Amino acid sequence: MVYRVYLMRHGHVANGNEKRYLGRTDVPLDAAGIAQAKTLHKYFKTIPIDAVFTSPLKRCVQTTEIVCEGKCGHYERVEAFTEIDMGDWENVPMTQIKSAYPELYAKRGDNLEYFTPPHGESFHDVATRARYAFDAITHHATGTILIVAHAGVNRTILANILGISINEMFCIEQPYACVNELIWNAKKVQWDNKRVF
Structure with a gap:
């Protein structure tokens, strides 16, 4: 069994000048993200x-390849660790969603776990698939x-x-390129967690 997990968020990505619902939008690392991954290496x-x-x-595969260069020859891509699917809200600025769909935006704030954007998925769905994969792997x-994933996935x-x-x-908090260290505590039958980077 695994006794230590490093749960990492990918490096920085270009997100324009305003916050967007990136979700599954497949953007690469930007220069800052590449520099962060090299520091993690x-x-x-x-x-x-x-x-x-x-x-x-x-953004996760790039982070993984830079961090593991010359160290870990093989890595496995796990679909269950993909970020939340934001459906029709994908890659749309948050301010635009708030303005165009104020009631839906408010509903998301009131029930983050079960709210589902149009044609997307809920954080409950993300938590279910991510935890199943985490448990199977560990x-x-x-x-x-080492698991390299996303802020939403890691938080769940x-x-x-x-x-x-x-x-x-x-x-x-799950800033870009942060690392959470999880250590299996057999006495308490639980994972102990701290952020190390």
Whole structure:
């Protein structure tokens, strides 16, 4: 069984001058994101990693390849770690959604876990698929693993581990290129978590 997990968010991406619902929009890292990934490469240089898993989106794959260059020859793309599908809201500025759909925007704020944007999915759906994949990987892999995913995916995993509601998960900070270290505590039969980068 896995005893240590490094749960990482991908590096910075170009998001224009305003916040957007990127979700599954497949954008690459920008120059800042590449620099962050190179810094993480140095951070992990002396840390043994037995297996690597990543979201299949470009920003995660690029981060994974830079971080693991010369260290981890193989990584596995895991569809369940893909960011939330924002449906019709994909790549649309938040201010535009708030202006065009004020009632829907308010509903999302009131019920983050179960709200589903048109033709998208809810964070409840994300939490279900991401936790299933996380549990399967940590029960079948061994040693120390690295998972590279997204802010939304990571928050749902961490919320479950920390025992907090999905509706409260935005209190868990997940800046670009952050690293959460999860250590299996056999005495308490739980994951202990701290952010290390």
